Amino acid sequence: MSLIVNSNQFPLNIKKLESFNCYVFYGPNQGKSDELINQYIKMLSNSSSIPVDQINCNIENIKNSNLIEDYMYSDDIFGKKKVLIISLSNPDKLLKTLNIEKIINSKGCKIIIKTEELKKSSFTRKLFEKDSNLCIVASYEDSVQDSRKIISENLAQEHLHIDNSLINYLAINFKHNRNLLYQELEKIKLFLFSKGKINEKEFVSIVSESINFELEKLVYAIVSGKIKILDKLFNQVSKNGIPNLSIISAVSKHFHKILLTKSYFNEFNSYEKAIKSTYPPIFFKNEREYLEQVKNWPLKRIDQIVKKLLLAEIKIKSNPSQSDVLTNYILFSITRLANKIIKSI
Known part of the structure; x- marks a missing residue:
């Protein structure tokens, strides 16, 4: 039985999880992983009078030395608890070279691996999700x-x-x-x-320079049919590390928001009241463009787009290697359709 821990449950069970020697924290919310790891280190420090010796390293340190072996199995003359925190973009290669059983049974050292998104098919997830002596924690977005x-x-x-x-x-x-x-x-x-x-x-x-504003610019450009700037905005968002699935999800949520505003308009017969009632709220700098989108997009077209976005998401999850091709295709097709709708008005 594997030990897969929800990131929100980790702080509540942190004391029970102290007995593990090897952990993986993964997911796009790196700040959340950092906080959970810091809470864990603090708990170790407070649980006894023995000080904690913490070393942070990346893949370059590991390539240049047998750091893990040297650190784990060397005696500490001060009897400190050892914690090795390793940040890796892809931990599969490293874990394939380690003697996991030896780490599990180690009495003097704990290893924490921090990484970003991991595919379910990755060696790391398969290893940690099937072994009850290993602990894996997923850090996704906060509510x-x-x-x-x-x-x-x-x-x-x-x-x-x-x-x-x-x-x-x-x-x-x-x-x-x-x-x-x-x-x-x-x-x-x-x-x-x-x-x-x-x-x-x-x-x-x-x-306004933050990456989520870049994502917002991209979403508004797509829904407003701005074909000329689509590639530039998409490349910027991708360069900032936002996954394709997050982009598709953001576009889908935006269309659902438009549907919500349209329903409020039918209720109040006022676009101003409809927009003020919409949640999540529309930022003031986007209200004019958003209003045009609400007016321009017919319900039938929105329903079609939402279904296509859902289908694209399913295809990407089942075939990650085609993620870029599928994402580019669906985003361009929506932008082109939006442009066509606007020109026809």
């Missing part, structure tokens, strides 16, 4: 509620405040990676320390 809590608590520690609409926007757009969220919060806090308060325009000027 909007969790992100809001992180933002509010972080600002409250400095006795700072921003409007709920800005908190919502940060929570929605940076829930996929806490590291990015903290980076944006640091920029906002520096501004607040200097100016005392922040309005929406100042907020945009501070955070």
Whole structure:
């Protein structure tokens, strides 16, 4: 029986998980993985009077020396607990060379491997998900509620405040990676320390270079039929490390949001009220373009697109090697259709 731990459950069971010697933390939310690992190290430090000797390394360290062997099996004259944290883009190659049984039975050292997204077919996931002596933790995006809590608590520690609409926007757009969220919060806090308060325009000027705003630009370009800038925006988003499935999901969510706004319009007979009622909220700088999208896209076309996006997602998950081809095709076809719809109006 494997030990697969939900990242939200890890802090609640952290003491029970102390007995394991080998862990993998994986997933796109690297900031969440970092926090869980730090909590684990803190727990080890507090659980006894024996100090913890922590070493962080990457694949280059491992290539240049027998670091793991040297570190794990050498005696520590001070009797410290040893923790080796290894950051790898693909841990399969390393794990194939290690004596896993020896690590499991080691009494003096723990190994933590941190990596990004892992395919279910990867050697690492297969190994850790079938062995009950190994622990694997998946760190995916936070909920909007969790992100809001992180933002509010972080600002409250400095006795700072921003409007709920800005908190919502940060929570929605940076829930996929806490590291990015903290980076944006640091920029906002520096501004607040200097100016005392922040309005929406100042907020945009501070955070508009962040990668989720690039994703938002791409989504709006697709739904508005902006063929000429599609390649440039798509390449920028891909370069920033956003997976194809996340892009497709973002486009799908945007169309669902348009459907929601249309339903509110039928209820209120007012586009202004419909947009104000839509959740997640539309950021003020996008309201005009979003309104045009709501007016331009017919319900029948949206239903067709949502089904195609779902089918594309299924195909990519079943055939990851074709991810780029399938993503490019579906995004271009939607943009071309949007352009055709707009020209026909």
